[in-house]
Amino acid sequence: MAWKNWQTLAAGLCLVVGCSEADPAVDERARDEDDVTVDASKPKPGNTDAGKDAGSTPVETNEDDGTPVDDDDDPQTPPVGQAGDAGKTPSEPVKPGDKPTDPTPGPAKFDYEKQEVKLAEDLVIPAGKTVRVGPGTTFTAAKDVKIKVQGTLIVEGSAEAPASFLGSGSPRSWYGIVVEKGGNLTLTRAKVGGAAYGLYALPGSDFTVDYTEFNTSFKAAIVESDGSFDHTLFLSTPPPTISLASEVSVDDPNGTLTIMDASPTVKNSRFDGSSALTDMVRIGGESSPTFDHIYVHDAHCGFHTFGGTNTSARITNSLLENLSYGFMAYTTKPIVEDSVFKNNGSDFGICVGATAENAPALKNNHYSSGEVSLDPSCFNINTVDASPAKTANPSVGPVGL
Numbered sequence: 001m002a003w004k005n006w007q008t009l010a011a012g013l014c015l016v017v018g019c020s021e022a023d024p025a026v027d028e029r030a031r032d033e034d035d036v037t038v039d040a041s042k043p044k045p046g047n048t049d050a051g052k053d054a055g056s057t058p059v060e061t062n063e064d065d066g067t068p069v070d071d072d073d074d075p076q077t078p079p080v081g082q083a084g085d086a087g088k089t090p091s092e093p094v095k096p097g098d099k100p101t102d103p104t105p106g107p108a109k110f111d112y113e114k115q116e117v118k119l120a121e122d123l124v125i126p127a128g129k130t131v132r133v134g135p136g137t138t139f140t141a142a143k144d145v146k147i148k149v150q151g152t153l154i155v156e157g158s159a160e161a162p163a164s165f166l167g168s169g170s171p172r173s174w175y176g177i178v179v180e181k182g183g184n185l186t187l188t189r190a191k192v193g194g195a196a197y198g199l200y201a202l203p204g205s206d207f208t209v210d211y212t213e214f215n216t217s218f219k220a221a222i223v224e225s226d227g228s229f230d231h232t233l234f235l236s237t238p239p240p241t242i243s244l245a246s247e248v249s250v251d252d253p254n255g256t257l258t259i260m261d262a263s264p265t266v267k268n269s270r271f272d273g274s275s276a277l278t279d280m281v282r283i284g285g286e287s288s289p290t291f292d293h294i295y296v297h298d299a300h301c302g303f304h305t306f307g308g309t310n311t312s313a314r315i316t317n318s319l320l321e322n323l324s325y326g327f328m329a330y331t332t333k334p335i336v337e338d339s340v341f342k343n344n345g346s347d348f349g350i351c352v353g354a355t356a357e358n359a360p361a362l363k364n365n366h367y368s369s370g371e372v373s374l375d376p377s378c379f380n381i382n383t384v385d386a387s388p389a390k391t392a393n394p395s396v397g398p399v400g401l
Contacts, residue, residue, distance in 0.1 A: 110134030114161070118142075119174075125151045127182055135189070136161035141174035143167070149183035149205075157189030159211075167194035171218045171237050179205035179225075187212050192220075197250075201225045203261070214256075222250055222258045231401045232269040236278045236299065246330050246352070248284025248306050255282030255304070259289050267292040268398040273299025276324060282306075283313050283332075290314045295397045297321040302344075305332040315339055319396040325349045329378075333358040340392045342368040348383055349375035359383050366392040 113134030119141040125131050129151040135158040139147070147153070147165065157163035167173030176195035179185045181204030190212045192198040198214040199221040201207050207227035214220035215235035236256040245252050248260060256271060256278065266289065271280040279301040283289060286307060295318065296302040302320045304327075305311055311332040320326040321342040327334055331353040341347040347367060348360055354377075362372060362385040372385050 110137075110156075112137045116140070119145050119147075122146045122148055124148045125153050125183075127151050130154065132156070133163050135163065138164040138166065140166050143173060144175050146175040147177045149177065149179045149185050152184045152186075153177075153179075154186045155188060155190050156186075159189060162189045162191050162213075164191045165193075165195075165198075166191075169194050169216060171216060172196045176200055176217065178202065179207055181205060185209075191215070193217055197222050199223075201227055201262075219258055220256045222260070223262050223264050224260050225262050225264075227264045229264065229266045230268055231398070232266070233401070234269065234271045234280070236272065236274040236280060238275040239277055246306050246350075248282045248304070252282070254279045254300075257281045259283045259287050261285035261287055263288045263290070265290045265292075266294060268401050269294050270398055270401055271296040271299070271302070273297060273323075276300055279304045279328075283311060286311060288312045288314070290316075291318060292316045293395075293397060293399050294318045295321075297323065299323055301325045301328045303334065304328045304330075305334055306330040307332060317393065317396050320344060320347075327360065329354065329360055331358060333361060335361045336365055337363045338365065338389075338393050338396075340366045340368075340396050341372070342392075344373065346375045346378075347373045348378045351375075351378040351381055351383065354378075354381050356381050363387055364389050366390070 110132045112132075114136035115138075117137065117139045119139055122145055125148065127150045131151070131153050133153070133155045135156070137157075141147070155163045165177060171194065173194045174196070176197040176199060177185065177192065178200045180202050183205045185199075185201070185205070185207040187199075187207070187209045188211055192212065192214050193216040195217040197219050198217040199207070199209070201221070201223050203224045205225045205227075207225070209227070209229045209232055211231045213233040213235070216237055218237060220234045220236070234256050239253040248255065248258060250258065250260070254277070257266075257280065259281070261284075271294065273280060276299070278299040280296050280299045281303045283303065283305045284307045288311070291313065294315070297320070300323070302323045302325070303313060303315070305313055312335060313332075314335045316337050316339065318339045319342065320339065322344070324345045326341050326344045326347040327336075328350045329348060330350060351359065359381045360378070360383050362383070364387050365372070365385055366389040367373065367385075371388060372383070374383055
């Protein structure tokens with residue numbers, strides 16, 4: 001308030017309560033307070049609406065030099081724009097969850113996407129290199145051409161636009177995808193066909209396959225390393241000749257999925273046979289692969305196993321249907337539990353060379369014939385189901401395929 005008003009108020013108080021001689025210190029404090037005026041012509045520092053109504057919020061300034069008074073009891077919000085720039089639009093504040101805008105585009109996610117790629121010679125992905133293939137890409141390879149993965153190949157197709165790896169369409173029209181020692185393959189939402197070997201995983205390699213279809217190849221896949229298949233469709237091709245060999249090899253004319261000295265996992269997958277001469281899965285060497293929630297049907301053998309007592313494929317929650325043999329088990333010990341055998345010529349057979357120690361281990365399976373059907377060689381080693389299921393497991397077969 002003005003000095004004159006202060007004096008008037010002080011005089012009034014003296015009339016009421018009485019006053020002693022004026023205190024110079026009080027007078028000095030009063031003079032200090034009086035050196036503040038309100039200037040409505042300038043916006044308040046920190047006003048985020050500086051561009052709206054300049055001067056609508058008054059600010060206290062020193063009378064001597066017009067500078068704003070710093071009021072520690074009223075902390076200011078940091079200004080968005082420059083206070084005092086009336087008529088200008090302040091910068092938009094960043095809101096929680098906003099992503100900063102980078103004016104410089106980053107690298108492309110895929111090396112190949114929605115492209116038609118012709119391969120006249122081998123495509124080699126060297127060690128230390130990563131190649132990414134996106135949706136809608138089709139590789140068409142010439143005869144005997146390979147995709148050799150020494151580094152990393154990541155294929156990420158989509159349900160609407162899978163990535164495809166093809167030859168001319170007929171078996172052996174190109175070699176296939178070969179994952180070499182140290183190589184790594186991720187194959188998702190893809191189709192592989194027309195190859196000698198759709199996928200050939202050599203010892204020391206690694207692979208992950210999901211939502212992929214293998215078709216029209218001499219062999220869908222040869223696996224000599226641990227890896228995984230999930231939600232995968234294996235379509236067999238009629239072999240040019242029938243295989244009479246009990247041993248399992250790369251080049252025997254059978255075995256849609258051939259596993260040798262490896263223990264991959266296969267789940268939620270389907271094996272579609274094409275003839276009474278086709279074996280769907282052939283397992284050799286020292287291998288202990290696991291199969292869960294699969295469907296194998298309409299072929300000669302669902303599983304053909306050979307290699308000795310250390311070859312112990314484990315099958316659970318699966319359906320084996322319309323097969324000449326559910327299993328053809330040479331001196332091996334397959335383990336089958338919680339599965340269904342339906343309309344097979346023999347659920348188990350050709351247990352040649354096996355003994356009671358490596359007889360197939362069966363538990364809680366359901367058999368459409370009422371009990372496990374065996375050929376004489378398996379009777380001789382007392383193959384039985386320890387606890388056959390009276391009703392079929394309703395959850396057998398692939399989930400999500």
